[in-house]
Amino acid sequence: MLDSVIADLQLGGLTAGLLTAAPAACFALFGSLAPKLALKRGPEVIVLGAMLAIGLGLLLRSAAPSTPAFLFFSAVALSGIAVGNVLMPVLVKRWFPDRIGRVTGLYTTTLSLGTAVVAAVAVPVNEAFGGNWRFGLGIWALPALVAAGVWAAAYMGVRRLRPSTQPAGPMPTAVRMSARVNPWQSSTSWWLAVFFGLQASAAYICMGWLAKIFSDNGLSDATAGLLLAIVMGVSIPLAFVIPNLAARRPNQGPIVIVLGVCGLLGHIGLWISPASGSFVWAVLLGISSCTFSLALTMIGIKSRSSVGVIKLSAFTQSVGYLISIPGPLIVGILHEITGGWQASIGFMTAQLLVQIFAGYMAGRSGPIEGPVPGPQANPVPQRLQGT
Template sequence: MRKNLSPAPWLPAVLLTGILLASLNLRPAISSLGPLLDSVIEDLQLGGLVAGLLTAAPAVCFAVFGSLAPKLAVKRGPEVIVLGAMAAIGLGLLLRAAAPNTSFFLFFSAVALSGIAVGNVLMPVLVKQWFPDRIGRVTGLYTTTLSLGTAVVAAVAVPVNEAFGGNWRFGLGVWAVPALVAFGVWVTVSVGVHRQQRSARPARPPLPAPQERSARPAETTARTAAAVNPWRSPTSWWLAVFFGLQASAAYICMGWLAKIFSDNGLSEATAGLLLAIVMGVSIPLAFVIPNLAARRPNQGPIVIVLGFCGLLGHVGLWFSPASGSFVWAVLLGISSCTFSLALTMIGIKSRSSDGVIKLSAFTQSIGYLISIPGPLIVGILHEVTGGWQASIGFMTAQLLVQIFAGYMAGRSGPIEGPAPEPQAKPVPQRLQGT
């Protein structure tokens, strides 16, 4: 058997399949719980505080566990870590469904969410590393798959649960199956990547002669590593704020938009349909927008267009939430495509895979922390005022900040700073003065 094998031709196709399957599993743990939450609360006798923790847990886990992804990916490789993430999601969902009490239910929910958090961070990294010339296209594919998985699971969670006799344990546990399928594909990916790395490993080069040795390469490497520091990059902070506020807007939409419509005279069925429209509009656009963004040096204009649609939707909710409800839902759905835009910007705002790992972890960890208060504030304002005007006003103010942050992130350069200019070669001394 030959030792130096060429890279397997099937590996990119399997990698793309693995990325799409992983994306499909990054939301069912969350979107399947909401429709069955009342049954879970009744069976496990969850208190109001614990139920509130369940709704806030995704953002908290995304922030905490997502920050661990860079070190794990650098140490073991992102493919191996995504393999572990799929295992965590599958086992977490299975064991959560079998949880005998509240403590186990919360623990295994956190296990599944930890896998999702790591997957969130490493998807842009894998796209940058394996498809650097197709970042927009592949990002569009996996964000579309993610959105589709979210919408479909939310829509069929109750019918699937009823098909299992109304037992919420089967209704929640069945969503472990796609994660375990994805796990099997990532086993193949990990084996293929390991073989490729082993076959491509070059022989150890001979040491240079003493007079040829220089400290400059080490110094250059150190400077390059030090330059990739998201904490010191304005681009990273603008992008983190943009990501966090768009996530906050998404959680507000999923948690409160249907109630805003129903409280203004629409039936619950109609309100649910309008929420589905918001989620559905973003599915085709989640493929188009990353392609547009990846081709432009400045994504700021796209941020402004999407934000303007959101502002029009908020104005409609303020003045006439019922009569123009379909139009407002479509506008808000277009505005929600900032999620795929933000992920694309993560992939193109660094020149290296290591930089994307750090930027993705920084942006999503800080961003999900920023997203936590928004839905709570909307609920508090509604409870205090008894109406939705104050809440919509808060949503509009948050959207204005989001637009500004996204515009600044879009016009900023990579987190490493400007590309260094090539240094001119020194003129030989014998040619000087000629």
């Protein structure tokens, strides 16, 4: 519905470009604020605030009378998404320390389903409101506000369960180590951030350019849209399976390689014969796109406590989303310069090779806290870590 927004608010080309680039920028900026907020107030209440920001931002931007107001309230909604993105792995670690893969798979699958459903029905819903983009966009504040009610109930439950005083005794070793760790100085953090950023870049490239690659090679717009839907649909069931596999393995590197090889085969197919084997290439690229759920699972298992996961999640996603910004722009520039897609696909392939290497290194690396110092550390059962 971007064309309707541009026409009504009279957005210039630069402003429209800023609007499409805003998600990654806001995720990087606001995601970095999540750790301090969560450590000070608790992640549950911060996620509740994030859901309210999403709901109110979406609602108020639909009534925005001007371009600055529209951009501001869009940023408010995106800030809530950014904070929620960072803290969901933290809550999984905090509430389900022995089921990280299963729960991560559940919420990433739900996320994929939500994305697919909204993409499919947004235009019909808008048309049901007479084509008024303000109603068509504002209606999506309702699910966020409903979710805020659920999180409010969860927060009140957590408050009742939380003891008024902390138990006596030494701080658990894992929490003490996590409190001192600096993700900027951890090789695991950097490998994971590069992996996360490049897979996000690949996702933005796919959503922004893949349908056009197919249509420019002779396929109809409807077929190109269907192929993009296949890419997104393939990842839905695998988003539940892969986190379970990853959480059970001490080394996630082999999973990274398998997903990466599928992506490389898809790129080779786009290079050689994008139209004739389009269905196969779409399936392969869909399998490769499951790196998002894999990266979130790795965030949850690459620290020994929820304190460490807060720091790692904020670092990985903030740095990662900054890394993701240039990719889609470069693909578009290369296409404009060359008039074809060969150079763009070559760039996508080179980026994927770096992504595979970074993901392999992140998967084989240990936790960000390093090895537990000495046998006298008395390791804490995983279920008690971060409490």
